[in-house]
Amino acid sequence: MTLHDTVDALMPPPAGQGIAISVRGLSRIYEVPGRHDARVVALDGVSAELPAGSFTAVVGASGSGKSTLLHTMAGLDEPTSGRVSLLGTEITSLTSAKRAQFRSRNVGFVFQDYNLIASMTAAENVSMPSRLARRPLPEGQALTALEAVGLADRAGLKPHQLSGGERQRVAIARVMASQPRIVFADEPTGALDLTSGQVVLEWLSHLAQRGTTVVMVTHDVEAAARADAVVVMDRGRLATWSDCRDAARIAELVHRARIY
Ligand SMILES: Nc1ncnc2c1ncn2[C@@H]1O[C@H](COP(=O)(O)OP(=O)(O)OP(=O)(O)O)[C@@H](O)[C@H]1O
Numbered sequence: 001m002t003l004h005d006t007v008d009a010l011m012p013p014p015a016g017q018g019i020a021i022s023v024r025g026l027s028r029i030y031e032v033p034g035r036h037d038a039r040v041v042a043l044d045g046v047s048a049e050l051p052a053g054s055f056t057a058v059v060g061a062s063g064s065g066k067s068t069l070l071h072t073m074a075g076l077d078e079p080t081s082g083r084v085s086l087l088g089t090e091i092t093s094l095t096s097a098k099r100a101q102f103r104s105r106n107v108g109f110v111f112q113d114y115n116l117i118a119s120m121t122a123a124e125n126v127s128m129p130s131r132l133a134r135r136p137l138p139e140g141q142a143l144t145a146l147e148a149v150g151l152a153d154r155a156g157l158k159p160h161q162l163s164g165g166e167r168q169r170v171a172i173a174r175v176m177a178s179q180p181r182i183v184f185a186d187e188p189t190g191a192l193d194l195t196s197g198q199v200v201l202e203w204l205s206h207l208a209q210r211g212t213t214v215v216m217v218t219h220d221v222e223a224a225a226r227a228d229a230v231v232v233m234d235r236g237r238l239a240t241w242s243d244c245r246d247a248a249r250i251a252e253l254v255h256r257a258r259i260y
Pocket residue numbers: 030031040041042060061062063064065066067068069
């Protein structure tokens with residue numbers, strides 16, 4: 001049994017065709033504290049549709065709105081206007097409690113800083129989201145997920161006893177074990193060396209091939225080149241969509257978006 005066979009056993013059956021994420025006219029305006037005349041338009045009327053099973057990279061200059069888009073799409077932040085539908089559910093019209101419940105059942109996250117709970121072992125971290133969603137993992141599934149990312153022998157260790165690459169693999173195992181339909185990744189390779197970063201990208205790519213919809217914010221054009229689609233953001237808007245898999249060309253698209 002190969003590692004990918006192991007992860008296939010963990011994943012839900014491939015999703016059917018269709019749109020997994022739909023955003024319409026999404027805007028997010030931040031008021032600047034103490035200044036009624038100043039505001040930051042972080043998102044400026046963004047609309048997009050992402051098919052089920054797609055792997056999309058969001059790139060753009062610092063401050064162009066990438067993280068705001070990801071957080072708003074994921075329902076971690078509320079837009080000032082516009083709507084977000086995930087898997088056919090309009091999450092922008094849910095109460096925050098219902099939105100949290102929807103997230104815990106359907107959405108996984110991979111963050112640059114891993115977001116692991118320091119006092120828990122790798123295996124406990126992997127089990128945590130499912131326990132919070134009141135759908136505890138079947139016996140042994142946390143270990144199977146850790147095995148899939150090559151960390152079976154680290155299951156009993158706490159995050160501070162793991163390297164950065166290993167911590168991010170625990171975060172990937174956590175996502176695989178809870179079998180979300182959508183994964184949002186914010187700079188997942190940002191703190192990793194090249195080899196560990198490649199491993200993480202390979203897993204994200206594999207999750208997408210198995211039908212999970214993956215959206216990844218990144219500064220790393222090499223990482224973006226691993227996605228099926230690249231969205232270039234500029235000043236809160238989607239400047240360009242591309243299916244380019246060439247890092248130098250993606251860097252050029254980011255650069256050009258800033259000029260025009
Ligand atoms: N909580 C906040 N309050 C006020 N302004 C904010 C807040 N969060 C983000 N912004 C502003 O919104 C704009 C977009 O920020 P965002 O973090 O989405 O950009 P980004 O493209 O992810 O940047 P980076 O690549 O540097 O992480 C920036 O001008 C930022 O200063």
